[in-house]
Amino acid sequence: MTALVLLDHEGGQIRKAALSAVTAAARLGDVHVLVTGDAALAQAASRIAGVSKVLHAADARYAHELAEPLAALLVSLAGGYDHIVAAAGATGKNVLPRAAALLDVQPIPDVVSIVDTQTFVRPIYAGNALATVRSADSKKVLTVRSASFDATPAEGGSAPVEVVAVVDSPDVSRFEAVQLSDSARPDLESARVVVSGGRGMGSEEKFHALDPLADALGAAVGASRAAVDSGFVPNELQVGQTGKIVAPELYMAFGISGAIQHLAGMKDSRVIVAVNKDPEAPIFQVADYGIVGDLFEVVPQLVEELKK
Amino acid sequence: MKILVPVKRVVDYNIKPRVKADGSGVETAGVKMSMNPFDEIAVEEAVRLREKGAASEVVVVSIGVQQAQDTLRTAMAMGADRAILVLSDESPEPLAVAKVLKTLVEKEGPSLVVLGKQAIDDDMNATGQMLAGLLGWGQGTFASKVDVADGRVVVSREIDGGTEQVSLALPAIVTADLRLNEPRYASLPNIMKAKKKPLETIAAADLGVDMAPRLSIVSVAEPAERKAGIKLGSATELVEKLRNEAKVI
Numbered sequence: 170m171t172a173l174v175l176l177d178h179e180g181g182q183i184r185k186a187a188l189s190a191v192t193a194a195a196r197l198g199d200v201h202v203l204v205t206g207d208a209a210l211a212q213a214a215s216r217i218a219g220v221s222k223v224l225h226a227a228d229a230r231y232a233h234e235l236a237e238p239l240a241a242l243l244v245s246l247a248g249g250y251d252h253i254v255a256a257a258g259a260t261g262k263n264v265l266p267r268a269a270a271l272l273d274v275q276p277i278p279d280v281v282s283i284v285d286t287q288t289f290v291r292p293i294y295a296g297n298a299l300a301t302v303r304s305a306d307s308k309k310v311l312t313v314r315s316a317s318f319d320a321t322p323a324e325g326g327s328a329p330v331e332v333v334a335v336v337d338s339p340d341v342s343r344f345e346a347v348q349l350s351d352s353a354r355p356d357l358e359s360a361r362v363v364v365s366g367g368r369g370m371g372s373e374e375k376f377h378a379l380d381p382l383a384d385a386l387g388a389a390v391g392a393s394r395a396a397v398d399s400g401f402v403p404n405e406l407q408v409g410q411t412g413k414i415v416a417p418e419l420y421m422a423f424g425i426s427g428a429i430q431h432l433a434g435m436k437d438s439r440v441i442v443a444v445n446k447d448p449e450a451p452i453f454q455v456a457d458y459g460i461v462g463d464l465f466e467v468v469p470q471l472v473e474e475l476k477k
Numbered sequence: 478m479k480i481l482v483p484v485k486r487v488v489d490y491n492i493k494p495r496v497k498a499d500g501s502g503v504e505t506a507g508v509k510m511s512m513n514p515f516d517e518i519a520v521e522e523a524v525r526l527r528e529k530g531a532a533s534e535v536v537v538v539s540i541g542v543q544q545a546q547d548t549l550r551t552a553m554a555m556g557a558d559r560a561i562l563v564l565s566d567e568s569p570e571p572l573a574v575a576k577v578l579k580t581l582v583e584k585e586g587p588s589l590v591v592l593g594k595q596a597i598d599d600d601m602n603a604t605g606q607m608l609a610g611l612l613g614w615g616q617g618t619f620a621s622k623v624d625v626a627d628g629r630v631v632v633s634r635e636i637d638g639g640t641e642q643v644s645l646a647l648p649a650i651v652t653a654d655l656r657l658n659e660p661r662y663a664s665l666p667n668i669m670k671a672k673k674k675p676l677e678t679i680a681a682a683d684l685g686v687d688m689a690p691r692l693s694i695v696s697v698a699e700p701a702e703r704k705a706g707i708k709l710g711s712a713t714e715l716v717e718k719l720r721n722e723a724k725v726i
Contacts, residue, residue, distance in 0.1 A: 180638070184637070233641075237615055240610060259636040262619075263616070265606075266602070266607050267606040269572070270606070270608075273572075275570050275572040276571075276601075276603050276607075277692065288695060291600075293598065293599055294598060296700060297493060297494045297503075297700070298496050298697050299697070300694060300697045301694070301696045301697075302693065304692055305692070339613045339614075340646075341614060341615035341645060342615040342645050343645075344642075344643055346641070346642045347639065348640050348641075349638045350638065350639045358637075362726070386726060394655070404621075404635060405636075405637065405638060405639055410597070411594075411654070413637075419719065419723075419725040430490070440719070440723045441706070442715065442719070453708070457707075458707060458709055458718055459707070460708070460711070467712050470711070470712035471716060474715075
């Protein structure tokens with residue numbers, strides 16, 4: 170059996186989440202990857218450990234990973250594959266269901282565990298239940314949760330690169346512009362430590378109280394939906410059912426009550442710490458360690474302690 | 478132009494779902510049901526486009542059991558003009574829903590279909606993309622801003638590292654993300670008025686769509702419980718625990 174993985178990229182780099190999708194695909198069989206963008210990306214793809222072939226969609230129409238041309242391309246390539254896989258990020262979720270509809274199959278999103286080549290486990294109801302589903306479709310189209318699969322090493326492979334032909338697709342969409350938020354901190358979804366703030370941070374300025382702690386821990390900064398909606402931080406920092414799903418070694422929640430939709434995004438973290446003024450906050454029910462107190466007092470104390 | 482908005486009746490987002498003892502699914506009997514929150518945002522956006530003069534009619538549609546008409550009445554109380562209920566016993570998969578919606582699009586001829594980005598019960602995030610694929614239309618998923626002008630719709634999309642804009646030829650599909658808008662509450666007079674708005678019922682069986690599920694549920698289980706944690710008195714204690722007990726820093 171052979172699986173085709175759509176490798177998504179950002180800022181000229183293959184996304185780390187895509188390397189987790191390669192790990193999942195390797196459980197299903199031989200791994201081929203499809204990558205758009207320039208030749209350097211195809212070369213980077215060919216060095217991923219365990220990949221046996223790189224399909225490079227070199228034409229400019231694929232560069233921005235627009236769903237309409239990319240889904241048509243996946244459908245044209247699908248004949249040779251039993252599984253089509255991508256990371257469950259914005260690109261995979263945009264493109265794969267469209268390709269699945271064109272192939273007349275029901276996609277299987279957000280897979281957290283692979284039982285066998287046709288049976289998969291996925292969370293439903295904001296992670297409050299785990300469904301094991303068996304697909305009766307001849308081809309399986311799935312996105313995988315990167316927090317649930319280790320990333321495949323980005324080096325060590327030497328797969329041949331083949332440029333794939335352009336495929337006709339409806340000319341209905343045009344890429345206009347992109348605004349990426351630049352951050353020197355680690356990527357939220359792959360960080361070992363995440364420091365998150367909620368409505369309890371109070372304001373955009375006061376949210377920066379977490380910066381020294383994040384620096385001291387080498388952590389990514391996250392936020393609850395309440396903090397995003399209040400305008401404290403941009404929405405790409407949101408952790409939750411409707412934002413990013415993270416599972417770091419250590420997740421520290423400051424001023425976050427712990428609504429179901431937030432817990433869905435972080436409750437698989439190995440160790441959870443909560444600091445909140447409200448002793449009744451639901452976050453304490455999932456926290457391994459909790460401090461009831463004012464985060465603006467606790468955070469500087471933590472920074473001091475970490476320096477010792 | 479006409480806008481079609483599919484809405485889904487789901488377990489209310491404030492309810493903590495319980496897995497059935499026999500592992501066959503999640504308990505929905507006797508549980509409070511509401512409109513999927515992302516669909517409220519889709520309805521709101523469609524109604525705003527009509528209020529701005531960019532659309533002339535907003536039609537809402539739901540696929541499911543008879544009680545889904547409550548969800549459609551809610552959408553009409555928010556401002557939708559009329560509703561279609563496609564009656565079906567089981568909760569169909571996105572592939573079947575997309576096929577049903579395709580038949581309704583062909584019948585109704587909307588220029589825009591606005592859906593929620595995902596339903597909070599199955600968390601699939603697939604129906605809008607699948608409908609766009611079946612129709613050969615452009616798709617603006619995870620929309621945080623929508624502008625309709627000159628036969629096109631420009632959609633700001635929430636992507637992993639920021640925001641992206643795509644321009645789509647109409648007709649097109651848009652799926653609503655949380656930040657697209659803040660849905661209005663239905664006022665009492667509007668709830669009363671919604672009771673008089675037209676609601677057409679169609680049997681799914683009459684549409685000639687294969688509704689058979691492609692995924693069979695082997696089991697549904699509770700996720701592993703986290704073991705109870707402890708409350709600490711100080712930052713000093715916390716750092717000590719993280720270093721020596723949990724060994725994460």
